[in-house]
Amino acid sequence: MSVLSLKPRHEDVDALMREIGRRARAAARRMALVPGPTKDAALREAASSLRDASAAILAANGADLDEARAKGLPAASLDRLALNPARIEAIAEALESIAGLPDPLGRVLATYERPNGLTIERVATPLGVVGVIFESRPNVTADAGALCLKAGNAAILRAGSESHRSATAIAQAMVEGLTRHGLPADAIQLVPTKDRAAVGAMLTGLDGAIDVIVPRGGKSLVARVQDEARVPVFAHLEGICHVFVHAGADLAMARSIVRNSKMRRTGICGAAETLLVDRPCAGTHLGPLVTDLLEAGCAVRGDAATQAVDPRVSPATEEDWRTEYLDAIISVRVVDGLEAAVDHIETYGSHHTESILTEDRAAAERFMAEVDSAIVIHNASTQFADGGEFGFGAEIGIATGRMHARGPVGVEQLTTFKYRVRGTGQIRP
Numbered sequence: 001m002s003v004l005s006l007k008p009r010h011e012d013v014d015a016l017m018r019e020i021g022r023r024a025r026a027a028a029r030r031m032a033l034v035p036g037p038t039k040d041a042a043l044r045e046a047a048s049s050l051r052d053a054s055a056a057i058l059a060a061n062g063a064d065l066d067e068a069r070a071k072g073l074p075a076a077s078l079d080r081l082a083l084n085p086a087r088i089e090a091i092a093e094a095l096e097s098i099a100g101l102p103d104p105l106g107r108v109l110a111t112y113e114r115p116n117g118l119t120i121e122r123v124a125t126p127l128g129v130v131g132v133i134f135e136s137r138p139n140v141t142a143d144a145g146a147l148c149l150k151a152g153n154a155a156i157l158r159a160g161s162e163s164h165r166s167a168t169a170i171a172q173a174m175v176e177g178l179t180r181h182g183l184p185a186d187a188i189q190l191v192p193t194k195d196r197a198a199v200g201a202m203l204t205g206l207d208g209a210i211d212v213i214v215p216r217g218g219k220s221l222v223a224r225v226q227d228e229a230r231v232p233v234f235a236h237l238e239g240i241c242h243v244f245v246h247a248g249a250d251l252a253m254a255r256s257i258v259r260n261s262k263m264r265r266t267g268i269c270g271a272a273e274t275l276l277v278d279r280p281c282a283g284t285h286l287g288p289l290v291t292d293l294l295e296a297g298c299a300v301r302g303d304a305a306t307q308a309v310d311p312r313v314s315p316a317t318e319e320d321w322r323t324e325y326l327d328a329i330i331s332v333r334v335v336d337g338l339e340a341a342v343d344h345i346e347t348y349g350s351h352h353t354e355s356i357l358t359e360d361r362a363a364a365e366r367f368m369a370e371v372d373s374a375i376v377i378h379n380a381s382t383q384f385a386d387g388g389e390f391g392f393g394a395e396i397g398i399a400t401g402r403m404h405a406r407g408p409v410g411v412e413q414l415t416t417f418k419y420r421v422r423g424t425g426q427i428r429p
């Protein structure tokens with residue numbers, strides 16, 4: 001492969017990417033036929049190869065971190081980029097757990113017989129070639145590559161530029177392990193250039209070589225994908241997630257869920273960014289909710305009603321309702337009822353994850369029916385937006401678009417299906 005020989009051999013990025021596409025397509029045809037146990041053994045081998053390559057991966061990561069520090073990357077981004085022996089071990093364990101998942105291919109999704117005697121089966125098959133564009137978190141290289149592979153696909157991985165050396169070292173180690181079990185070296189190819197022209201090329205589909213693009217990132221990537229994508233997209237985009245405290249909410253439960261939704265991990269896409277409080281309960285609930293957040297170290301930006309409960313609340317602007325802080329900051333607004341909450345979410349949200357807190361089951365059902373997000377939750381934290389928490393074993397991320405893969409995307413969502421029709425000589429009248 002690929003990672004080993006991926007020094008740009010071509011003068012221009014487009015030609016380089018088309019070559020990667022051709023190789024991925026050829027690898028995908030072979031991958032589709034690899035038996036499940038072989039893929040699992042190869043993934044376990046890739047895990048052991050990663051452990052063996054720890055020193056090289058840490059050295060590459062050290063160089064990435066030096067460059068990122070020199071560029072002045074914020075502490076949170078440096079933390080996302082940083083590897084250590086424990087994080088490498090966690091990456092290897094993730095590969096082993098993906099190996100342990102049931103094979104998603106060949107599942108019979110439906111089977112029936114027609115009156116003419118034809119039997120029809122719908123069976124799960126690979127998507128083909130999946131192109132993943134993601135942020136500078138080195139573990140995503142391994143997770144995304146392994147999930148694509150487990151589902152019988154070939155993957156073209158474009159890691160965030162700050163993690164280029166780390167991602168290259170991880171992909172190289174993985175591929176060494178995979179090829180020892182006879183998997184095609186081009187089944188996982190890491191884009192060998194930081195040039196963003198490679199992202200543009202991927203969005204064109206590389207002459208039909210890419211079947212699906214998974215963009216995982218924030219505003220700048222969203223804008224580019226919306227303008228340029230010419231292939232199906234499983235959008236894994238920003239999470240402007242809301243918690244709506246309905247008039248029927250239990251205060252103690254609301255306090256614990258709001259705090260967790262915002263503060264458990266502020267930097268992930270499933271963290272709450274906006275709290276909406278129903279006016280009839282604002283008198284009793286708003287004060288404690290805001291105080292809890294402030295005392296937990298969260299900056300609160302609010303509308304006039306929220307500012308009135310505590311002088312530490314600063315005014316929220318129109319921009320705040322559209323902002324994914326990924327930080328200990330929250331915007332808070334008092335709304336007039338469930339309909340106004342849904343309107344706010346539909347106006348400003350990103351169709352990721354929204355939660356309603358209420359003891360009123362009818363209100364909860366209405367919220368869950370009317371809010372058009374990938375994940376709608378009743379009486380639980382938005383931070384459950386996670387493939388592991390959904391029981392999928394692992395995830396590429398949370399799909400925020402409307403394709404069939406919506407919400408946490410695990411191995412099953414990285415498949416499609418075909419119909420197998422068996423006859424005994426039937427012809428159509």
Ligand SMILES: NC(=O)C1=CN([C@@H]2O[C@H](COP(=O)(O)OP(=O)(O)OC[C@H]3O[C@@H](n4cnc5c(N)ncnc54)[C@H](OP(=O)(O)O)[C@@H]3O)[C@@H](O)[C@H]2O)C=CC1
Binds near residue numbers: 196220
């Ligand atoms: N829904 C989900 O599952 C997830 C969503 N996210 C979202 O990702 C964001 C945080 O990630 P962040 O580190 O900021 O990642 P970015 O959005 O900055 O970058 C992600 C990837 O997109 C590329 N990219 C960004 N803008 C462009 C562009 N204009 N043209 C070409 N390539 C581009 C980056 O390349 P380059 O390195 O060159 O900048 C990188 O490879 C948050 O919004 C978060 O919600 C994160 C994880 C999961």
Ligand SMILES: N[C@@H](CCC(=O)OP(=O)(O)O)C(=O)O
Binds near residue numbers: 267268383385397
């Ligand atoms: N769904 C995952 C987080 C997704 C993720 O990895 O996000 P990020 O930390 O922004 O790259 C979780 O809840 O842990």
